Amino acid sequence: MRHFLFILIIVTQAFTLKAQDCSFHLTGHIQDADTKENLSGATIKLIELNRSFITDDNGNFRYENICAGNYTIEISHAGCETIHKTVSISKNSHLDVAVPHVRNNLSEVIVSADKNQPSTGFKQQLNAKSIESSKGFSIADALSKINGVNMLQTGSTISKPVVHGLHSVRVLTINNGVRQEGQQWGTEHAPEIDTYIADKLTVIKGVDELKYGSDAIGGVVLVDPKPIRSIPGYDAEINTAFFTNNNQYVVSGIFEQQLKKISAFSYR
Known part of the structure; x- marks a missing residue:
């Protein structure tokens, strides 16, 4: 009889604890960090439970029947950075997250063109x-x-x-x-x-x-x-000419360089 009562108490407590710990819910709101607008269509994934939700038109989401514990939430949206948040569930909770955009800095692009005009000369x-x-x-x-x-x-x-x-x-x-x-x-x-x-x-x-x-x-x-040199390095050129008239001669030298440390500076 004692063994029966002991087992009955243990089973009753286990079901009672489960009913208490897994009745929590987690709600949240996702917005754009730059424009402060509601971010609809964002994917909210509860990593440990492998459960995913999509935010509604107002940027809201809701998880039901969550047990107490620590969880990792992954928030992703097209054109935005993927964010991971750690939340501790011990009661009904709410989470507000601002998601920044992905910033890709592009290098300068220069487009040049020449208009060909008919020559009359x-x-x-x-x-x-x-x-x-x-x-x-x-x-x-x-x-x-x-x-x-x-x-x-x-x-x-x-x-x-x-x-x-x-x-x-x-x-x-x-x-x-x-x-x-x-x-x-x-x-x-x-x-x-x-x-x-x-x-x-x-x-x-x-x-x-x-x-x-x-x-x-x-x-x-x-x-x-x-054209002056446009890549790092240097060039040198020496020219000479000799004339039989009065035994004259000419010497000319050209040196040009673009500095490696200052790519915008070239000289000749």
Whole structure:
């Protein structure tokens, strides 16, 4: 009889404890941490019980019949960070959570384009290979290889380009984007431009020359060096020329570098 009463008491207490410990519920509200709006459609998962719920239109959820104990809740939503919360259940509880967005910082994107317009004038270029044979001479000597371009020469080294019989102030010279004005004064004032720095020479004639100014009646001469170095490292170049007349010689050196620690700084 004693054994029967003991077993009856133990079974009654076990059922009583189970009915008390597993009658709790957990409610919660999920909102956007940035906009403070209700976050509907978020997935709320109770890891230990492998139970999941979806928040309603108001961002609310509710778990029923939870036993006392510690639980891990996983909160996830598209475009938001996944959050894990630890909750201790010993009574009916409520949980408010603000979920931040996932922030992906994208690097800068530069889009550039050129609009091709029909040319109504004449444009002819000399590339670096063609200029190579004229290094040591004047710019006018190099330009004389282009049809319609001659040179007005005074002495062995002073010469200026002549385009269709016009020169000096009638021919505009632009060196690396800057107007060259030194050749405007007289026949003995030639453009002070080093042929060793020129990577491309362009002569523009016709109506297209008016884009560079109303004083470019004869034409426009564009002198462009090669693009400055854009990757870390350095380049060096040495050029020499020898003339049998009076045994003259020319030496030119070019050094350029982009600093590795300061990628935005290059020099030549």
